[in-house]
Amino acid sequence: MAPLLVLVAVLVLEAAVRADGQTGFLSIDCGLEADDSYPDDLTGITYIPDGRYTDAGENHKVTTVYRDAWWGPDTRTLYTVRSFPFTEGQRNCYSLPTDVKSKYLVRLEFLYGNYDGLDSSSLKFNLTLGVNHWDTVSLDNTDDNYGYNAYEAVFVAWASWVPICLVNIGQGTPFVSTVELRPIGILPYPVVMGNVSLSMYDRCNVGSSPDDDKLVRYPDDQYDRFWFTDANTEADPLTTNISTQSTIQPSTEFAVPSPVLQKAVVPSGNSTKLVFFSDQLDALLHDHFVILHFADFQNKKSREFTVSIDNGVQSSPYSTPYLKGLSVTGGWSSNSEGKYNFTIAATATSALPVILNAYEVYGRIIHDNATTFSQDFDAIMAIKYEYGIKKNWMGDPDLSNSELNGSISNSFTLFTALKYLNLSCNQLNGTIPDSLLKNNGSIDFSYESDGNMCKTHATPSLSRNTLAVSVVAPVLVLAILVLAYLIWRAKRKLNTSSTDLAMVPELMGAPGHITNHWDHLQKPENRRFTYQELEKFTENFKRLIGHGGFGHVYYGCLEDSTEVAVKMRSELSSHGLNEFLAEDHLALVYEYMSRGNLCDYLRGKTGMGEILNWKTRVRVALETAQGLDYLHKGCNLPIIHGDVKTNNILLGQNFKAKIADFGLSKTYHSDSQTHISAAAAGSMGYIDPEYYTTGRLTESSDVYSFGVVLLEITTGEPPIIPENGHIVQRVKQKIVSGNISSVADAHLGGDYNVSSMWKVVNIAMMCTTDIATQRQKMADVVVQLKESLDLVEVHGDRGDMENLASDTMHYVTDRLTDSSDVDSFGVVLLEVTIGEPPIIPGNSHIIQCVMQMVTGNINSVADERLGGSRCCDDIASQRPMIHAIEGKPRTRGSSWGLVFNVHVWSIGKMKKPLIAGFGK
Numbered sequence: 042m043a044p045l046l047v048l049v050a051v052l053v054l055e056a057a058v059r060a061d062g063q064t065g066f067l068s069i070d071c072g073l074e075a076d077d078s079y080p081d082d083l084t085g086i087t088y089i090p091d092g093r094y095t096d097a098g099e100n101h102k103v104t105t106v107y108r109d110a111w112w113g114p115d116t117r118t119l120y121t122v123r124s125f126p127f128t129e130g131q132r133n134c135y136s137l138p139t140d141v142k143s144k145y146l147v148r149l150e151f152l153y154g155n156y157d158g159l160d161s162s163s164l165k166f167n168l169t170l171g172v173n174h175w176d177t178v179s180l181d182n183t184d185d186n187y188g189y190n191a192y193e194a195v196f197v198a199w200a201s202w203v204p205i206c207l208v209n210i211g212q213g214t215p216f217v218s219t220v221e222l223r224p225i226g227i228l229p230y231p232v233v234m235g236n237v238s239l240s241m242y243d244r245c246n247v248g249s250s251p252d253d254d255k256l257v258r259y260p261d262d263q264y265d266r267f268w269f270t271d272a273n274t275e276a277d278p279l280t281t282n283i284s285t286q287s288t289i290q291p292s293t294e295f296a297v298p299s300p301v302l303q304k305a306v307v308p309s310g311n312s313t314k315l316v317f318f319s320d321q322l323d324a325l326l327h328d329h330f331v332i333l334h335f336a337d338f339q340n341k342k343s344r345e346f347t348v349s350i351d352n353g354v355q356s357s358p359y360s361t362p363y364l365k366g367l368s369v370t371g372g373w374s375s376n377s378e379g380k381y382n383f384t385i386a387a388t389a390t391s392a393l394p395v396i397l398n399a400y401e402v403y404g405r406i407i408h409d410n411a412t413t414f415s416q417d418f419d420a421i422m423a424i425k426y427e428y429g430i431k432k433n434w435m436g437d438p439d440l441s442n443s444e445l446n447g448s449i450s451n452s453f454t455l456f457t458a459l460k461y462l463n464l465s466c467n468q469l470n471g472t473i474p475d476s477l478l479k480n481n482g483s484i485d486f487s488y489e490s491d492g493n494m495c496k497t498h499a500t501p502s503l504s505r506n507t508l509a510v511s512v513v514a515p516v517l518v519l520a521i522l523v524l525a526y527l528i529w530r531a532k533r534k535l536n537t538s539s540t541d542l543a544m545v546p547e548l549m550g551a552p553g554h555i556t557n558h559w560d561h562l563q564k565p566e567n568r569r570f571t572y573q574e575l576e577k578f579t580e581n582f583k584r585l586i587g588h589g590g591f592g593h594v595y596y597g598c599l600e601d602s603t604e605v606a607v608k609m610r611s612e613l614s615s616h617g618l619n620e621f622l623a624e625d626h627l628a629l630v631y632e633y634m635s636r637g638n639l640c641d642y643l644r645g646k647t648g649m650g651e652i653l654n655w656k657t658r659v660r661v662a663l664e665t666a667q668g669l670d671y672l673h674k675g676c677n678l679p680i681i682h683g684d685v686k687t688n689n690i691l692l693g694q695n696f697k698a699k700i701a702d703f704g705l706s707k708t709y710h711s712d713s714q715t716h717i718s719a720a721a722a723g724s725m726g727y728i729d730p731e732y733y734t735t736g737r738l739t740e741s742s743d744v745y746s747f748g749v750v751l752l753e754i755t756t757g758e759p760p761i762i763p764e765n766g767h768i769v770q771r772v773k774q775k776i777v778s779g780n781i782s783s784v785a786d787a788h789l790g791g792d793y794n795v796s797s798m799w800k801v802v803n804i805a806m807m808c809t810t811d812i813a814t815q816r817q818k819m820a821d822v823v824v825q826l827k828e829s830l831d832l833v834e835v836h837g838d839r840g841d842m843e844n845l846a847s848d849t850m851h852y853v854t855d856r857l858t859d860s861s862d863v864d865s866f867g868v869v870l871l872e873v874t875i876g877e878p879p880i881i882p883g884n885s886h887i888i889q890c891v892m893q894m895v896t897g898n899i900n901s902v903a904d905e906r907l908g909g910s911r912c913c914d915d916i917a918s919q920r921p922m923i924h925a926i927e928g929k930p931r932t933r934g935s936s937w938g939l940v941f942n943v944h945v946w947s948i949g950k951m952k953k954p955l956i957a958g959f960g961k
Contacts, residue, residue: 103154726760748808
């Protein structure tokens with residue numbers, strides 16, 4: 042293995058160094074003479090010949106008349122082409138060096154330029170990314186483009202070499218002018234993963250003028266993306282082009298260059314929206330992804346808008362930051378006509394009209410065809426360079442008649458999925474590696490070298506010598522025996538060979554600071570079980586304790602009496618390998634949680650009539666939050682759970698909680714490194730609203746789901762009740778009244794700490810805000826839940842009816858304002874007026890109590906000069922300013938049981954602080 046890795050590393054490093062001095066940039070001028078290279082005048086990027094990256098094709102030059110007339114992207118890189126005049130259906134590929142699991146942008150440019158003298162009016166041929174269809178190249182030589190087009194894709198490398206191929210489909214000879222490869226880091230285009238790539242359909246610098254012939258690319262764009270001018274916006278009477286010379290800071294996620302963000306379009310006249318749409322059909326766009334880029338440079342007034350893509354639901358409002366980039370992704374959209382459209386509309390509160398600086402539209406490349414294993418592909422390339430082979434090896438290479446000389450390389454032993462190896466008709470000598478001889482039976486291996494037969498190019502299957510036959514015959518008998526054995530094993534439904542079944546610690550409690558919640562199951566997390574052991578521990582899978590989309594779950598007991606649950610993958614599971622780690626992992630073994638899941642306790646489905654008290658609920662929430670915090674920040678690779686819900690919170694003895702089913706999320710995350718696939722499973726009612734517009738799950742998605750769980754713990758209700766809406770909206774409507782009893786689970790019977798419950802509801806509201814960036818981190822949630830639990834442990838479940846003098850709108854808007862202080866002060870005034878605490882025994886709030894006493898006329902109780910009723914108005918804007926509530930000290934009779942003096946000054950008159958106990 043070591044020689045292969047060294048060879049691949051040397052080749053990749055050499056390619057990178059020769060590229061252009063930009064780390065990882067590879068810039069190939071196709072058709073350029075060998076050993077020639079040059080720096081591009083405008084970008085400084087060095088272009089090199091393509092001989093090292095393809096062995097097929099012919100070099101040509103475009104005609105002089107096209108060079109002189111060409112007005113498009115500059116320019117020398119397009120003077121030469123490599124064409125592939127071969128059989129229809131044949132793939133002709135460039136093998137590009139990459140780092141496995143790194144993200145790249147690849148671009149191919151085409152300028153026909155009548156290089157073949159045929160003066161073809163149009164050409165079509167296919168592009169593939171690996172073995173998967175990328176796009177169909179369509180070139181029109183009759184328009185002003187002179188047969189020019191550029192095609193880009195963004196992908197995650199699956200091997201050390203990635204083939205980019207041109208396929209003849211009978212509508213013109215495939216050719217290419219340039220091939221460019223650019224590493225783009227982890228952040229851009231987060232929807233791109235190992236199994237999903239993007240094919241660029243449009244990238245438009247909408248504020249640019251058609252007269253501006255400067256294509257924005259490197260060095261302005263660090264990833265060397267092409268930002269094309271929009272030929273339509275300047276002529277559109279509904280839009281106006283604007284620009285600035287101020288430098289604009291790009292967003293970190295997409296890094297749109299400042300020259301693009303310095304130009305924009307806004308609606309003309311009194312229009313409040315911008316509408317963009319495609320007017321052509323393209324099968325690629327049946328499934329497409331839109332990215333909109335914004336930057337505000339006019340002034341610092343507010344500019345707020347919503348986005349609707351393909352006539353879908355309007356997004357939450359966005360605000361453009363001043364002189365900073367903002368990118369909005371729309372998630373995957375489908376349109377049976379192959380068109381796209383998007384609308385940007387100003388909100389009622391926006392002081393400025395909407396704006397747009399640039400947009401991108403991509404189609405989806407699905408990697409649904411089998412690809413050569415990465416190690417096998419690396420081995421192929423190593424053999425090719427080791428023997429100096431110059432053949433068009435694209436697909437499964439045939440090594441026969443390849444003029445191989447010398448001994449058989451050890452690189453042949455590195456294949457992991459080799460089925461056929463034909464070394465016949467070469468000049469090889471020496472011994473055959475032992476590992477190849479041992480595999481002669483699992484692979485079809487031909488290696489004879491009879492000179493006369495090779496000259497006639499005889500069929501290899503007819504030229505095998507006696508040794509080959511003597512090897513194949515016993516192997517055939519052995520294969521029959523093995524097949525019979527496998528059929529016998531299949532009848533038992535699971536493989537009982539020496540393949541081990543992995544034990545995965547699927548339950549996550551708290552991180553290290555509460556290690557007492559972890560038992561010894563976490564220590565041997567690499568322990569592996571054979572099928573026979575699992576049969577023994579489960580008494581032949583006797584006790585079924587659960588089932589799901591992945592298969593059945595059985596109770597088991599290890600040799601040391603440790604109780605476990607064994608999850609077996611069902612042969613009928615539709616999720617299959619995508620969600621169950623890998624094909625040979627047929628089972629997961631994890632700790633048995635004897636009390637089931639939290640959902641059953643909240644819904645009363647345990648069959649034991651047991652109700653979780655408030656203290657236990659808060660502790661379960663805290664332990665779950667600690668587990669999620671550990672997944673997000675405590676692991677070497679952060680893990681996004683993706684399916685946080687009460688069903689996945691399991692309870693052990695003494696109701697110790699652990700979060701379950703995160704192991705599968707880790708598999709997805711290892712592939713993408715930043716987020717979960719758009720196809721990742723979630724549960725209705727728990728899914729982050731932004732997931733529907735961005736198409737990705739992030740840490741904040743887990744935070745949102747956990748906020749829903751907190752509301753379930755508080756109310757005992759499911760996330761969605763038909764005809765009653767979502768739990769977040771239901772709770773928001775109830776807490777505005779300030780009456781926590783309207784929110785609390787009736788099964789608690791009023792036996793809970795009011796302050797603790799309010800704190801939990803407040804945390805939940807902050808977790809479930811629609812805008813992901815405004816949500817709390819799990820680490821902050823853990824701290825606040827500890828405080829909520831402390832309130833219960835210090836004051837008891839019932840606790841003191843503490844002064845709840847805080848604006849209930851804070852729980853809805855997640856914002857504290859001047860009117861919040863006014864609301865709290867109004868509660869104080871009502872306390873003074875009627876001599877009662879904010880929460881009246883029976884858990885009614887003082888406002889409701891007073892309104893009930895006076896049948897809605899609060900002024901009959903509240904002193905007019907104190908303005909108590911006005912301060913507590915439900916509409917914040919109707920509450921008076923502090924300086925408007927001025928009056929003389931007032932004394933009431935002893936029948937009230939108190940003497941009260943109030944004087945509130947306006948801020949301008951304040952000489953010394955009159956109110957103590959300021960918070961943050």
